[in-house]
Amino acid sequence: MRNHVWRPLYLVIGVIALLLLVRTLVVPEDFGSHESGYMYGWHRKGNEAEWRQVAVKYRTTAYCKDCHSEKYDSIRNSPHGIIPCEDCHGPGMAHPDDPAKLPIDRSRQLCLRCHAQLPSPSSGRDAIRGIDPTGHNPGTECSLCPPPHHPSVSEMQ
Amino acid sequence: MMKRREFLKHAITVVAGLSLPLAAFRIVNPERLFAGQEDLRWIFLVDTHKCVGCGFCVSACKIENEIPYDANVTRTWVERYLVTRDGRTFADTPKGARDGFTDRRIDLGEGQFKEIKDEEIEKAFFVPKLCNQCENPPCVQVCPVGATYRVPDGVVLVDRKWCIGCGYCIMGCPYGVRFFHPVHRVAEKCNFCYHRITKGMKAACVDACPFGARQIGNARDPNDPVTKTVLTGRVGVLKDEYGTKPQVYYLGLSKEVR
Numbered sequence: 001m002r003n004h005v006w007r008p009l010y011l012v013i014g015v016i017a018l019l020l021l022v023r024t025l026v027v028p029e030d031f032g033s034h035e036s037g038y039m040y041g042w043h044r045k046g047n048e049a050e051w052r053q054v055a056v057k058y059r060t061t062a063y064c065k066d067c068h069s070e071k072y073d074s075i076r077n078s079p080h081g082i083i084p085c086e087d088c089h090g091p092g093m094a095h096p097d098d099p100a101k102l103p104i105d106r107s108r109q110l111c112l113r114c115h116a117q118l119p120s121p122s123s124g125r126d127a128i129r130g131i132d133p134t135g136h137n138p139g140t141e142c143s144l145c146p147p148p149h150h151p152s153v154s155e156m157q
Numbered sequence: 158m159m160k161r162r163e164f165l166k167h168a169i170t171v172v173a174g175l176s177l178p179l180a181a182f183r184i185v186n187p188e189r190l191f192a193g194q195e196d197l198r199w200i201f202l203v204d205t206h207k208c209v210g211c212g213f214c215v216s217a218c219k220i221e222n223e224i225p226y227d228a229n230v231t232r233t234w235v236e237r238y239l240v241t242r243d244g245r246t247f248a249d250t251p252k253g254a255r256d257g258f259t260d261r262r263i264d265l266g267e268g269q270f271k272e273i274k275d276e277e278i279e280k281a282f283f284v285p286k287l288c289n290q291c292e293n294p295p296c297v298q299v300c301p302v303g304a305t306y307r308v309p310d311g312v313v314l315v316d317r318k319w320c321i322g323c324g325y326c327i328m329g330c331p332y333g334v335r336f337f338h339p340v341h342r343v344a345e346k347c348n349f350c351y352h353r354i355t356k357g358m359k360a361a362c363v364d365a366c367p368f369g370a371r372q373i374g375n376a377r378d379p380n381d382p383v384t385k386t387v388l389t390g391r392v393g394v395l396k397d398e399y400g401t402k403p404q405v406y407y408l409g410l411s412k413e414v415r
Contacts, residue, residue, distance in 0.1 A: 034306075040307040044319055052352055058220070060364050114209055116261075119261060124209045128209060
């Protein structure tokens, strides 16, 4: 059997065996086509759990309400009642443990997100009272005039 | 001695048997052919009439999903469209609208701005964009290593440990929702906040929207308000002609939107 035909064949078999060995060592056991089938399902099953474990940062208004029910009740009927707490107060994370105090974004830029006047017919933006950011008290913090939780133009005048 | 005819018969059987990989027997399994979860398929509904371009969804998404805040990449963004009376269309999304739209001028990029007079404007509106979690995701098909995949509930995920960063999927996505994560150095995309929706919460952008312009729902639940709207409302999808079967539905889509 030791002839020029068989020797390269042994070599090929050897290479294939080596590749299979490396494959079993490198490819994790949970790698496969799983439920989504061959077209879209090839993956490492364990990765699904990894994505589920990402920490939740925004805890939603319902979470804030548990302790700050007074604030919650008072803002609900104001025009700003539709804004989730965390949009201005920042992500709740593990508050009150970490962080103990949430930094409030009082910047002009935050208010301008909705209240910079833009010509936008065919969008809800037109229904919001807007100002010209360059002409309307430039450089001033907005919350000095209308209280953010109870903005009322008639009271200011 | 074996007859010539018999020998040929056996040979054909053996060759045919050898040429069938084991995998072929699994592909005919109907469970795998009609893959998917029977009781859950995440879908998204965007009401462009309600969007005002505040961009709270974008900033919340970036923080929630740990996308470097100042890097010019984002999983979701909001586009402003402006159509003039003489038929020109302008679109911009400065920083993906992370800080909302506060400038009335159109951002043309590279420090260039275009001022358009109020009386010239025919229509102007905002369109939030995010991953469409396609039923036929081209990004998954092109992945050479199996690092991106569709979960039976419809969400397309990226395995950060398995991705080699070749960028095929970024090029393959017709919606341009994929990008290269500057820290993890792998492909990155919106996954409907998979860590939130699997805990019974809503996606961070949905929770951050004051106007209810973004909603997430389950297409397999006929009583789901999102599903009801998708089934009975006048909804559209982006780039339907690509055959990707996108699962983000839009109310009030206009022909200028790409």
